[in-house]
Amino acid sequence: MHKRLFTPGPTQVRPEILKELATPQIHHRAPEFSELYADIQGKLQTVLATQNAVLLFTSSSTGAMESAVTNLVAKKCLNLVNGAFSKRWHQITAGNGVPCDAFELPWDVAVKPDMVDEQLATGQYDAVTLVYNETSTGLMNPLKEIAEVVKKYPDVFLLVDAVSGMAGAPIETDAWGIDFVLAGVQKAFALPAGLAVAAVSERAFERAKTVPPRSYYFSLPLMLKSHLKNQTPSTPSIPHMYALNAQLDDMLAETMEGRFARHAKMASIVQAWAKKHFDIYPEDGYWSKTLTSVLNTKDIDVPVLIKRLADDYNLRISNGYGDIKNKTFRIAHMGDTQIDETEGLLRAIETVLGL
Numbered sequence: 001m002h003k004r005l006f007t008p009g010p011t012q013v014r015p016e017i018l019k020e021l022a023t024p025q026i027h028h029r030a031p032e033f034s035e036l037y038a039d040i041q042g043k044l045q046t047v048l049a050t051q052n053a054v055l056l057f058t059s060s061s062t063g064a065m066e067s068a069v070t071n072l073v074a075k076k077c078l079n080l081v082n083g084a085f086s087k088r089w090h091q092i093t094a095g096n097g098v099p100c101d102a103f104e105l106p107w108d109v110a111v112k113p114d115m116v117d118e119q120l121a122t123g124q125y126d127a128v129t130l131v132y133n134e135t136s137t138g139l140m141n142p143l144k145e146i147a148e149v150v151k152k153y154p155d156v157f158l159l160v161d162a163v164s165g166m167a168g169a170p171i172e173t174d175a176w177g178i179d180f181v182l183a184g185v186q187k188a189f190a191l192p193a194g195l196a197v198a199a200v201s202e203r204a205f206e207r208a209k210t211v212p213p214r215s216y217y218f219s220l221p222l223m224l225k226s227h228l229k230n231q232t233p234s235t236p237s238i239p240h241m242y243a244l245n246a247q248l249d250d251m252l253a254e255t256m257e258g259r260f261a262r263h264a265k266m267a268s269i270v271q272a273w274a275k276k277h278f279d280i281y282p283e284d285g286y287w288s289k290t291l292t293s294v295l296n297t298k299d300i301d302v303p304v305l306i307k308r309l310a311d312d313y314n315l316r317i318s319n320g321y322g323d324i325k326n327k328t329f330r331i332a333h334m335g336d337t338q339i340d341e342t343e344g345l346l347r348a349i350e351t352v353l354g355l
């Protein structure tokens with residue numbers, strides 16, 4: 001029996017969208033492919049409020065994270081770290097031999113604009129990485145305010161992992177001046193994993209031309225060259241592209257405002273529930289709109305809760321991540337999940353726990 005996913009990635013995929021994956025295969029150098037690519041392009045630009053090119057990567061989000069730091073750091077990168085995924089981006093940066101420093105905070109503390117200002121004022125950096133929505137902790141960093149600070153430093157590029165935020169919470173790519181913003185489609189896009197998207201600014205493509213190549217598969221100059229022909233350099237996952245195109249139509253029919261409002265509503269319901277019965281892990285004011293990391297103040301047996309929800313209700317939630325496993329558990333309210341489904345999940349948890 002299928003277990004409905006309330007996990008912060010992968011998320012539940014609707015059957016109509018799964019069917020799109022079975023569209024008969026086309027050739028990636030045929031005109032119908034370029035039509036599909038261009039079609040997706042325009043819709044992604046609407047979702048991301050951008051005129052920038054939105055590249056498609058046949059990889060999970062990690063590939064796009066790697067592309068950002070290998071292509072766009074000429075001098076040194078500042079990795080802002082306050083959770084598992086931001087820490088991973090630092091490891092990706094260092095692991096590719098890209099000069100970098102980590103600015104580390106406790107996992108329940110948000111990155112504040114003045115902290116970024118202080119770091120960038122040292123003049124050492126020409127790029128900064130930020131995770132918009134830390135999926136490991138349910139913390140949403142103040143992207144807009146941080147972007148404003150980064151703008152004060154014209155040579156510094158803002159690289160954003162919006163993996164579990166994009167398509168669930170607003171991102172004004174052009175207005176906020178984000179040079180590279182990426183996401184994998186298995187989170188708030190509600191598609192199977194295997195494709196990532198990234199909006200890349202013009203000046204980012206310019207810098208990428210001057211940075212010594214560190215990657216081939218993820219080379220931005222090579223991807224741009226193909227992009228201008230509505231193609232990808234290597235053979236992409238075309239089934240994913242059909243599914244993405246259909247999903248984008250449904251998203252735009254809901255409207256982005258409507259989609260963001262639904263996410264905000266689900267977040268407020270789960271947050272109120274968590275506050276009533278438990279507590280919430282990250283500091284006040286920075287709770288995620290797409291998932292809630294519940295602080296296990298009742299010391300419940302989290303693996304037992306997860307197993308009973310799966311066995312008795314066919315519902316799946318996630319334990320906490322890494323060091324905060326069992327101390328927290330995570331409920332996703334993202335993608336195509338509806339308000340009544342979220343409320344149903346909370347009722348099931350109450351029954352299991354006898355709340």
Ligand SMILES: *Cc1c(COP(=O)(O)O)cnc(C)c1O
Nearest residue numbers: 009060061062085135163164184
């Ligand atoms: C899931 C996630 C990733 C890693 O994504 P993959 O698609 O597994 O490579 C990176 N960053 C954030 C914030 C995530 O939620």
